[in-house]
Amino acid sequence: MTIYFYSNREEPYGCFSNFSPHGFELDGFYWPTSEHYFQAQKFVGTPYADRIRLVKTPKDAAKMGRDRSFPLRPDWSQVKDDIMRRGVLRKFQTHTDIREVLISTGDELIVENSPIDYYWGCGADGSGKNMLGKILMEVREILRDRIN
Numbered sequence: 001m002t003i004y005f006y007s008n009r010e011e012p013y014g015c016f017s018n019f020s021p022h023g024f025e026l027d028g029f030y031w032p033t034s035e036h037y038f039q040a041q042k043f044v045g046t047p048y049a050d051r052i053r054l055v056k057t058p059k060d061a062a063k064m065g066r067d068r069s070f071p072l073r074p075d076w077s078q079v080k081d082d083i084m085r086r087g088v089l090r091k092f093q094t095h096t097d098i099r100e101v102l103i104s105t106g107d108e109l110i111v112e113n114s115p116i117d118y119y120w121g122c123g124a125d126g127s128g129k130n131m132l133g134k135i136l137m138e139v140r141e142i143l144r145d146r147i148n
Contacts, residue, residue: 001108001109002111004111004113005017005111005112005113006114008020008021013101015098016132016136018034018088022094024090024093026086029053031087033058033061034088035062036052036053037053038065039052039062040052041080042072043070043073046070051064052065084131084132084135085139088135088136088139089139089143102139103143103144105140110140111130111133120132
């Protein structure tokens with residue numbers, strides 16, 4: 001069986017979305033969602049990163065993170081996967097309820113069923129890289145290893 005998720009409103013796997021309302025502390029700040037954390041890291045060390053951290057919704061954080069009127073950090077393409085992994089891991093370390101949901105998926109394939117994202121999701125035709133799904137499966141292994 002493959003587990004598909006996309007919206008943070010889908011149960012029981014909506015918590016896999018970076019838009020899910022599961023905040024955490026990381027790098028000395030509180031992040032309302034993993035989307036806030038990820039998008040702000042594109043501009044780390046700038047006032048714009050703080051503005052992203054403080055916006056009300058993950059949708060606003062995503063929109064601000066995609067705004068190219070502010071320059072991306074020069075190493076972004078090299079560090080974005082590790083940054084996503086750090087944020088996702090901290091989110092699931094922080095919240096027992098969603099950690100249990102992730103671990104309960106066993107060895108199932110997890111796929112972000114995004115019709116528009118061919119990097120983090122599977123894309124409209126399923127040919128995407130599904131990097132968020134892969135990171136969730138890595139985090140599941142890390143958390144499972146810490147339990148055993």
